[in-house]
Amino acid sequence: MKMMKTAIVTASVLASASIFAQSAGVNADASAQVNVQQGGLVSGVANTVKNTAHTVGKTAKHAGHVAADTTVKATKKTTGKVTELSSKAATGTKHLATEAATGTKNLATEAAVGTKNFATKTATGTKNLATEAAVGTKNLATKAATGTKNLAVEAKADTKASVDAVKTKFAEKQADKKEFTAEKQADAQAHVDAVKTRVAQNQAEQKEFVADTKADAQAQLNAAQPAHSINANTGVNVGVNVAPVGINASVNADAQASTQKAEKKSWIKGLFGTN
Known part of the structure; x- marks a missing residue:
């Protein structure tokens, strides 16, 4: 203008x-x-x-x-x-x-396309993020499950090891107990054998003592009988010689009683291992 x-x-x-x-x-x-x-x-x-x-x-x-x-x-x-x-x-x-109108239109179109692409990318990104989150959660759950499984296996192994250790300890105790019992039994058996040996020895000694006592008594009796026979044949001192015969009989009785007491005492000593 x-x-x-x-x-x-x-x-x-x-x-x-x-x-x-x-x-x-x-x-x-x-x-x-x-x-x-x-x-x-x-x-x-x-x-x-x-x-x-x-x-x-x-x-x-x-x-x-x-x-x-x-x-x-x-x-x-x-x-x-x-x-x-x-x-x-x-x-x-x-x-x-x-x-300008075309540019505006193109700009609007590009803006719309860009917005659409942005929305698509955002949606895709969100989807990918959700997928990754799901995968991550799954992996985490898998790892947790694996960890729990491994923990259970380790706990089971530890428990088994503990049980095995207890069993081993118990077996050792049992072995010690058996050994102790065997030793005690051996000691007891040895003591019993010693007692039996002692009793046998005492019995042998008692038998020997009894035999000796009987032999002595018999010798005394035999020695007294000839004198009694002589007195009887001669008719002299008959009354005097009667007493010795009674004395011999009394001596024999006392000797036999003493022998029985000695045998009983010796048997008791042998049973308890005392002299």
């Missing part, structure tokens, strides 16, 4: 200049003729001046026509240029508006 106003003002100025030039040419020609006719100067000079004025007038007139043509052409050219520029400006504005 500003360019159009400038073009119109320029055309008006050029048109005024052409009109002024034509008027100046006519005025110059007329003034030359009037001055020559009214002056009454020398005809040569007058003609020269006249011709010069006429030439100047024609030249000015021609210049006015040229200026007018130039003004018209300039006006047309300017108007056309302005129109062309205006058209181009309008077209450019239209194109700019179209491009």
